[in-house]
Amino acid sequence: SHSWDREAIQLVQTMIPKETVLFIADAKISFDSFRDGMTATVNSKTIITVNPDTREASLLFSYAKEVSESGALDQDEKPEDVPVDSITDVYTVSQLKQKAQENPEAFFGITYSFMSRLDIDSSVSKVIKTRCSRCKFLVTEDAQSCTNMLCSGRDQALLATTGFDLPVDITDHTGTLHACSLRSPVAENILGCTTNEFTSLNDNERTAMKWKFLLERCKIYVKITPSTKLRSGTRGVVLACSVADPGEVKQHMSALLQRL
Known part of the structure; x- marks a missing residue:
């Protein structure tokens, strides 16, 4: 209903999925019972910076790209x-x-x-590649543990398949x-x-x-x-x-x- 909502929607529609990093300040975080988890909502105080030119954004982008390309986010293909x-x-x-x-x-x-x-x-x-058996993330053969931050076994010894x-x-x-x-x-x-x-x-x-x-x-x-x-x-x-x-x-x- 707010013109600001329309602006936010239009901004999001111009973004390319998997190629955009957002820095969001002053978003409202609350529990959403429908989604059964925490969600962020934007309002008139929220500031969204698209692709901020910072080292953190660059590292985040590289990490997300690697996770996506490794197949770690896919459902296990059988x-x-x-x-x-x-x-x-x-x-x-x-x-x-x-x-x-x-x-x-x-x-x-x-x-x-x-x-x-x-x-x-x-x-x-x-x-020939080596993947973590738990999350399918690409790892090097000599790795001691999985380097995927989202892996359930990243604190444990690496279980890998080559x-x-x-x-x-x-x-x-x-x-x-x-x-x-x-x-x-x-x-x-x-x-x-x-x-x-x-x-x-x-x-x-x-x-x-x-x-x-x-x-x-x-x-x-x-x-x-x-x-x-x-x-x-x-x-x-x-x-x-x-x-x-x-x-x-x-x-x-x-x-x-x-x-x-």
Whole structure:
């Protein structure tokens, strides 16, 4: 009702989520029984500074970005929600994106596509990562405890899991699904080696492994979860992938074209 409320609403609408730090002075803090927790309310005395030029703001921004990108804020993704062989729906990449926009629930599908990005010949630290088992935050292998401030076990000895963890792009004639997660144990099955074996491969062997997939049309099983935190609006997880049988591809492509 107050003109000030309108100003605050308009100010908030101009901000880019995950890219704005706010310094708020004189906000009213009270218990909200509907939300069952403490909430802050702004009034005419409140002063909001957008992206203050201070060291604290810079550190906060870096920390929040790291937490967001590490997947620590996501609900634990369980690729094994359904058995892969029970997934039968076939989609083009654009259909996967469209369904994610229309459908708030996670869903599963098959796409006959190319892996257009598979950076397994970059540094090992970008392919094999160590995460805190409790909160999924990225940690260094020699860390003694989790560095995520929000982790329930940050005061305890680190429990960590190390495995393949890399983004892959999936492309067909309708578009590209960027930065889908390819993680252990699925990655071991697809790449045909363990993380230890992978570490001992030389650059040429890694590049050869990469090209085994890059130019081939693959049958890729994916789990798609709508995500408000990602610009693309979708989070994809690769559940299985194999080089596709050409006859099967032709059959599904003609079926998809008839549906259009």
